[in-house]
Amino acid sequence: MGAELALVTDALVRATPLMITGLAVALAFRGGVFNIGAEGQLLVGAIAATAVTLAGHSILGRGVVFVALGAAAVAGGFWAAIAAELRRRFHVLEIISTIMLNFVAIHLVSFLVRGPLQEPTHIYPQTESLPAMARLPILIPGSRLHFGFALGVLTAFALSWMFRRTAIGFRIRSVGASPLAAFTAGRIDVSRNSFLVFLCSGALAGIAGGIEVTGVTFALYENLSPGYGYTAIAVALIAGLNPLGIIASGIFFGTLETGASALQREFAVPSSLASVVEAALIIAVLTLTAVRNRRVLERAS
Amino acid sequence: MSAFEAFLEGAVRTATPLAFAALGETVVERCGVINIGLEGAIIAGAFGGFVAAGSGSIWLGMIGSAVAGILVAAAFAIITIRVRADQIITGTAISLFCLGLTAMLYQQLYGATGAALSIPTMATTEVPVLVSIPFFGKALFAQPSITYVLYLIVPMVWWWMYHTHAGLAVRATGEDPRAVIAAGIPARRIQVWCVLFGGAMGGIAGGVLVIAQAGSFAEGMSAGRGFIAIAIVVLGRWHPLGVAAAALIFGAASALQYFFQALGWPVPYQLFLALPYVLTLCGLAGIAGKAVAPASLGRWPDQT
Numbered sequence: 001m002g003a004e005l006a007l008v009t010d011a012l013v014r015a016t017p018l019m020i021t022g023l024a025v026a027l028a029f030r031g032g033v034f035n036i037g038a039e040g041q042l043l044v045g046a047i048a049a050t051a052v053t054l055a056g057h058s059i060l061g062r063g064v065v066f067v068a069l070g071a072a073a074v075a076g077g078f079w080a081a082i083a084a085e086l087r088r089r090f091h092v093l094e095i096i097s098t099i100m101l102n103f104v105a106i107h108l109v110s111f112l113v114r115g116p117l118q119e120p121t122h123i124y125p126q127t128e129s130l131p132a133m134a135r136l137p138i139l140i141p142g143s144r145l146h147f148g149f150a151l152g153v154l155t156a157f158a159l160s161w162m163f164r165r166t167a168i169g170f171r172i173r174s175v176g177a178s179p180l181a182a183f184t185a186g187r188i189d190v191s192r193n194s195f196l197v198f199l200c201s202g203a204l205a206g207i208a209g210g211i212e213v214t215g216v217t218f219a220l221y222e223n224l225s226p227g228y229g230y231t232a233i234a235v236a237l238i239a240g241l242n243p244l245g246i247i248a249s250g251i252f253f254g255t256l257e258t259g260a261s262a263l264q265r266e267f268a269v270p271s272s273l274a275s276v277v278e279a280a281l282i283i284a285v286l287t288l289t290a291v292r293n294r295r296v297l298e299r300a301s
Numbered sequence: 302m303s304a305f306e307a308f309l310e311g312a313v314r315t316a317t318p319l320a321f322a323a324l325g326e327t328v329v330e331r332c333g334v335i336n337i338g339l340e341g342a343i344i345a346g347a348f349g350g351f352v353a354a355g356s357g358s359i360w361l362g363m364i365g366s367a368v369a370g371i372l373v374a375a376a377f378a379i380i381t382i383r384v385r386a387d388q389i390i391t392g393t394a395i396s397l398f399c400l401g402l403t404a405m406l407y408q409q410l411y412g413a414t415g416a417a418l419s420i421p422t423m424a425t426t427e428v429p430v431l432v433s434i435p436f437f438g439k440a441l442f443a444q445p446s447i448t449y450v451l452y453l454i455v456p457m458v459w460w461w462m463y464h465t466h467a468g469l470a471v472r473a474t475g476e477d478p479r480a481v482i483a484a485g486i487p488a489r490r491i492q493v494w495c496v497l498f499g500g501a502m503g504g505i506a507g508g509v510l511v512i513a514q515a516g517s518f519a520e521g522m523s524a525g526r527g528f529i530a531i532a533i534v535v536l537g538r539w540h541p542l543g544v545a546a547a548a549l550i551f552g553a554a555s556a557l558q559y560f561f562q563a564l565g566w567p568v569p570y571q572l573f574l575a576l577p578y579v580l581t582l583c584g585l586a587g588i589a590g591k592a593v594a595p596a597s598l599g600r601w602p603d604q605t
Contacts, residue, residue, distance in 0.1 A: 275401030
């Protein structure tokens with residue numbers, strides 16, 4: 001395999017969790033839910049996928065991957081449901097609650113890999129490796145590019161179709177654009193709608209965690225995610241919350257991050273450069289959009 | 302020192318940076334702005350304090366912290382108040398930016414293994430007489446001197462907010478900026494000043510972490526305190542004294558871990574580490590329906 005192919009596929013491997021969590025963030029933001037918790041939802045998804053695989057691979061055989069990804073979705077959805085319920089019942093700002101849940105998830109992983117889920121020799125703070133048959137199939141032989149990437153692209157197309165062509169998609173967009181209008185003019189149950197959007201967003205982020213474990217790391221350990229869930233916000237915003245755009249922005253950020261890691265190895269440039277660039281891009285996009293909106297308003301008045 | 306006194310001391314120590322940050326954010330939110338970028342101001346303050354304290358002076362370090370916090374807040378103010386971009390996304394982005402930038406600068410300036418670097422730290426100063434009060438004398442009055450600054454600032458902010466014209470203007474801006482403008486008061490300028498004050502306080506909170514507590518900088522050492530502080534503002538119902546009390550309660554709950562460890566209970570340490578975040582969630586749920594936020598918090602009225 002050529003070195004170029006390795007570079008490209010590595011970038012796509014890195015892009016996969018960014019793309020899927022980016023879609024999770026976009027779904028939430030479109031529906032008026034500020035889910036900053038993709039990071040935590042991804043981690044509990046990774047926990048669930050690992051636990052299910054390790055416990056069930058001898059019984060379920062080859063099909064365990066699907067069950068693991070399903071479990072990851074449920075776990076991510078459950079983690080989001082905590083924040084969603086706090087928002088629905090107690091009007092707790094979801095930005096705060098999801099960030100708190102991110103920290104809880106980080107410590108939960110740390111506890112599990114040193115406690116109940118630690119590998120049998122109890123030396124390394126990580127779980128046992130997942131058996132080969134429980135791993136996601138590889139897309140391009142000889143590379144690390146796994147089936148999860150295709151799943152991410154498919155999800156993007158599915159979401160795009162849902163937003164543009166379905167009543168559910170329209171309801172989500174209406175609530176996101178104006179909850180009051182959605183309620184008065186559209187008779188949409190805003191609180192139920194937001195709750196479900198939050199859940200689905202969490203489930204997507206959870207799947208991203210499941211894919212990361214079954215496709216890339218093959219074990220659960222701390223620092224499994226270098227902040228995918230936070231980068232996801234940049235991925236989603238740069239794409240203007242457009243699912244198809246997120247395929248591109250996900251790949252862009254995946255390339256940026258693999259590039260930054262390479263720079264760190266080769267030239268000792270700190271890899272946090274990537275997160276600085278990402279955040280700067282969010283700020284730039286925000287500022288430009290706001291300036292443009294103001295111009296439009298001023299012209300209209 | 303008994304286990305109980307150690308617990309109280311830990312409570313005040315944990316509460317100090319949170320109270321600084323939360324008090325600043327209280328002023329910010331009372332004028333109608335929600336600055337999620339507070340986390341960024343704290344980590345910037347921690348880094349700025351670390352660099353400035355490298356000169357050998359702890360108070361220069363504290364000033365460095367405040368200046369770093371103000372710079373971050375100024376960026377936030379320009380983007381949200383001047384350009385009118387969304388406050389919540391801007392704040393999140395600024396937090397991420399500062400966490401990344403400080404990590405990068407730290408690695409660049411001090412190398413990836415700068416762990417051994419340490420700076421002069423603020424020693425505990427005992428307040429005569431008061432320190433001998435039984436039970437809580439040691440906890441409250443044997444602290445680094447920056448804690449005493451906090452004791453002074455809390456009532457000052459309260460008095461300023463409720464007994465001066467400027468404070469009234471701030472509160473009015475948070476309720477209805479259009480009315481404030483109609484009265485001939487520059488509402489946006491008030492918001493800018495409040496945000497800058499909040500940034501300074503957030504920066505000092507970071508400075509406390511580095512100069513009065515850790516004695517060193519670590520990447521991401523703000524560890525979500527900015528977000529916890531925002532929760533504390535809600536728990537304290539946007540009132541300076543309430544916020545200070547909420548910070549103390551929060552500090553006490555977090556300090557329970559020292560208490561349990563002293564008792565030798567075999568509970569995994571990660572559970573203690575997760576405790577502050579779980580407590581924040583419980584606290585926010587518990588205050589439901591009882592707290593009323595400033596009416597125009599987070600948005601300008603002419604924005605939909």
